[in-house]
Amino acid sequence: MTAPLLAAPETLGLLPTSGELLSDLPVRPGHGIHAHREAVRRVLDGEDDRVLAVVGPCSIHDPEAGLEYARGLAAASARWTGDLLVVLRAYLEKPRSVVGWKGLVHDPALDGSGDVAEGLRLGREFLLDAADTGLPLAGEFVEPLVAPYLADLVSYGAIGARTVASQPHRQLASWLPMPVGLKNAVDGDVGVAVDAIRSAIARHVFPGVGHDGAPAVQQGAGNAQAHxxxxxxxxxxNYDAESVGQALARLRAVGLPERVVVDASHGNSGKDHRRQPGVVADLAAQIAQGQRGLVGVMVESFLYEGRQDTAQRYGVSITDACLALPETVDVLDTLAAAVRARRG
Structure with missing residues (x-):
């Protein structure tokens, strides 16, 4: 007897519907999500001459340490109010090139047990508490089915280098109710991201899951703030002035708004967190010299610098290495000074 080619998929457990989780853990009065999204839009569209600063851990693995960081960043951000729009990097999913820990939503116990239901609840609780600091929140959307559980709390979204060519993620960007940045590919290809932006600003109809858990036909109306x-x-x-100029020219050539956000980490720092201040210094010089197409900067930062393989040291990343919060304050001081110089 011939064995079946594929074993039947195993169901490990059931998830709440997104409607159920949003009902149990609703947005709190005073969070101002719509106002935060509008503030980000104004910076991206050039109506506000501040620079967007998306700052925080590579991926949240310890909500307690994440909240301590958020409160520290929020307290410091008052000094840059007129020059920077500081957004907390509150990433709950971690894309992997092959395998590894996939983030708080997918594995909250950090042990491979994959309790996604608990991860969604913990993740939403973290976002609610982080929003209490008054900072806008940023999130990367990795698994499209997770987005309805969390998107109502996010003011700045990102589609990563590993998923930017994916049609479901471009459709998702079209649907998401906040500005969304799309990263160049892992190999550095900017063209695939430009194509993704062109797709994300368009209308899409696609299959999805409604808040009641039923399969549904969904519509992305098009995201005018895709960038x-x-x-x-x-x-x-690709953070230097020539690379930024070339990227802006590619956007101009296809009729897209000339605006870029630059990630000081990942390929731009060679995954060495100690290089991030140098990257930001270069970007600050471009801004001070009048570059207005450079609308934002991303920095990976946590309570303490570096990284670790397992969660033994409090406030240290278990994914990409980060700058410590005090160093991050110095970096943002440099960026804010550049914005003031550009005005002058």
Whole structure:
């Protein structure tokens, strides 16, 4: 007897519907999500001459440490109110090139047990508590089915280098109710991200799951604030003035708004967190010299610098290495000074 080619898929457990989770853990009065999204839009569209600063851990693995960081960043952000729009990097999913820990939503116990239902609840609780700091929140959307559980709390979204060519993620960007940045590919290819932006600003109809858990036909009306994030790649960095200028020219050539956000980490720092201040210094010089197409900067930062393989040291990343919060304050001081110089 011939064995079946594929074993029947195993169901490990059931998830609440997104409607159920949103009902149990609703947005709190005073969070101001719509106002935060509008503030980000104004910066991206050039109506506000501040620079977007998306700052925080590579991926949240310890909500307690994440909240301590969020409160510290929120307290410091008052000094940059007129120059920077500081957004907390509150990423709950971690894309992997092959395998590894996939983030708090997918594995909250950090042990491979994959309790996604608990991860969704913990993740939403973290976002609610983080929003209490008054900072806008940023999130990367990796698994499209997760987005309805969390998107109502996010003011700035990102589609990563590993998924930017994916049609479901481009459709998702079209549907998401906040500005979304799309990163260049892992190899550094900017063209695929430009194509993704062109797709994300268009209308899409696609299959999905409604808040009641039923399969549904969904519509993405098109995301007018879809934009390019330069993050470097295996081919090299792309944060220098020439690379930024070339990226803006590519956007102009296809009729897209000339605006880029630059990620100081990942390929642009060679995954060495100690290089991030140098990257930001270069970007600050471009801003001070009048570059207005450079609308934002991303920095990976946590309570303490570096990284670790397992969660033994409090406030240290278990994914990409991060700057410590005090160093991050110095970096943002440099960026804010550049914005003031550009005005002058």
């Amino acid at each position: 390019l994030i330069l993050r470097g790649g295996t081919a090299g960095t």
